[in-house]
Amino acid sequence: MELSHVRPPHCLRPAGRLLFAWLLLVIAAPAIAEDPSPNTEAKSVKVDGVFQSTRQSEVAAANEHLTELKIERVLPHGTEVKQGQAVIWFETEPLDKSLKKAEHERRLAELALEADEFDHTQFLEQLKLDKQAAERKRDAAQQAYDNYQKVDREQQIEQAKFSLKNAEFSLESAKEEYEQLTQMYEEDDLTEQSEEIVLRRAKRAVEAAEFSLQRTSIQTDRTIKQTIPRNDADQEETLARALMEFKKSNQDLDNARRKRELEIKRKRTELEEQSEKVEEMRAERKAVVLKADMDGIFLHGALTRGVLPAKPVNLKEGTSASPNQVLATIVGPGKIQVRIDLPEQHLAVARQAKTCQVVPKGLPDTTLTGKVQSVAEVPFLPGKFDCLVSLQGQTPDHINPTMGCEVTFPGTEEESAEEKDADNQDGGDPKDDSSTSEESPSEESNDDPSNDRDDS
Structure with missing residues (x-):
């Protein structure tokens, strides 16, 4: 009952009109109390979701070395499989060629390593000989230096002095002989011719002795002042160079040994890696048939958030297939949940809702009860939040993963009031406008002074 459409009779006096209005309010009060407020009317939210199995397994060839993969046979899309059942077969011929090539390369590496290890053994033996030769050379230089310092140096000085002394003695002897001959010939009656010959020879011997003494004196002085210091320096340098050469030789030999050892170690490591590679390739060759690791439905392609690829995977x-490429997905037949790409504007409704209604798109007459399990705090895409809903009770057998559904969240009073406020800001409810327009004339008629005049 609407009060705005009830007008008091013009025949009543003012006191009567007030009484009449009071009666109308008493009569209309229950009706007003029963009408729900438009601002508190709840409004539900509907979003699309997808049925997703809580257990799923991706089928991929985890090959690292045998990468030439071509499918020879594959089960049809949607096939129900059992754990351990073969689902995808690959061609074996290109895989066998790659495996044989790797085995051949490993054998060549083994032969090369054997040759290198033999050469290394020979090198170590030669290294010992070279070190011994370097030690002998160093010892010889040290011995020569010691001989010079202990013996040869003094011998050279003594030799020079002795040569000078010998020259002096020779001169002295020659002079004495000459003097004796001269005296003898003066007393003797030898012929003058014989005397001259003997004296001339003696005089020549004296002159030779004088010259030899002079030369020996110079040579002795040079030996002591020049040759001996120079020999000292030469001996010091020779020994220093010999010691340096010995150290350098040892360093070079040690470096060569370490390089050889590192090279041998590297080749051994490479051979071990090749052996491991061959063993891994053999294991990959045995896994040429991919098998299901769980019971479920075999689906071609990879699922993204429980949804099949937009383009069918054939x-x-x-x-051809790539290593670690997800070729198929096995979804388990166990418990099913609903995954929703929740729009940002419905976050408040989903977070406050405890339950929701789930209607499969393929079975519009079937309604399931769901419970909101989680709503992400951050979006995974702009304006999209991950939402998971678990299904209450037993799920019908004809509902399978990847099927679509419609999820209805019950609205809240706050959310409905906000929507009403937004509608009023956009122009208001036409029904509310009509009510207002109808109430205005009634108020004007009650306050119209002409009506008062008629009553008077």
């Missing part, structure tokens, strides 16, 4: 004979 696995067939001859299709």
Whole structure:
């Protein structure tokens, strides 16, 4: 009952009109109390979701070395499989070629390592000989230096002095002989011719002795003042160079040994890696058939948030595959949940809702009850938040993962009031406008002075 459409009779006096209005309010009060407020009317929210299995397994060839993968056979999309059942087969011929090539390369590496190890053994033996030769050379230089310092140096000085002394003695002897001959010939009656010959020879011997003494004196002085100091320096340098050469030789030999050892170690490591590679390739060759690791439904392609690829994945004979590429997905037949890409404007509703209604798109007459398990705090895409809903009770058998559904969240009073306020700001409810327009004339008619005049 609307009070705005009830007008008091013009025949009543003012006191009567007040009484009449009071009666109308008493009659209309229950109706007003029963009408729900438009600002508190709840409004539900509907979003799309997808049924997702809580257990799923991706099928991929985890190959690292045998990468030439071509599908020879594959189960059809949607096939129900059991754990351990073969689902994808690969061609074996290119894999066998790669494996044989790797085995051949490993054998060559083994032969090369054997030759290098033999050369290394020979090198170590030669290294010992070279070190011994360097030690002998150093010892010889040290011995020569010691001989010079202890013996040869003094011998050279003594030799020079002795040569000078010998020259002096020779001169002295020659002079004495000459003097004796001269005296003898003066007393003797030898012929003058014989005397001259003997004296001339003696005089010549004296002159030779004088010259030899002069030369020996100079040579002795040079030996002591020049040759001996120079020999001292030469001996010091020779010994220093010999010691340096010995150290350098040892350093070079040690470096060569370490380089050889590092090279041998590197080649051994490479051979071990090649052996491991061959063993891994053999294991990959045995896994040429991919098997299901759980019971479920075999689906071609990888699922993204429980959804099949937008473009159908057509696995067939001859299709090339890459290592670690997800070729198929097995979804388990166990418990099913609903995953929702929740729009940002519905975050408040989903977070406050405890339960929701889930209607499969393929079965519009079936309604399931869901419980909000989680709502992400941050978006995974601009304006999109991850939301998980668990299904209450037993899920019908004909509902499978990847099927779509519609999820309805019950609205809240706050959210409905906010929507009403937004509608009023955009122009208001036409029904509210009509009510206002109808109430205005009634108020004007009650306050119209002409009506008062008629009553008077």
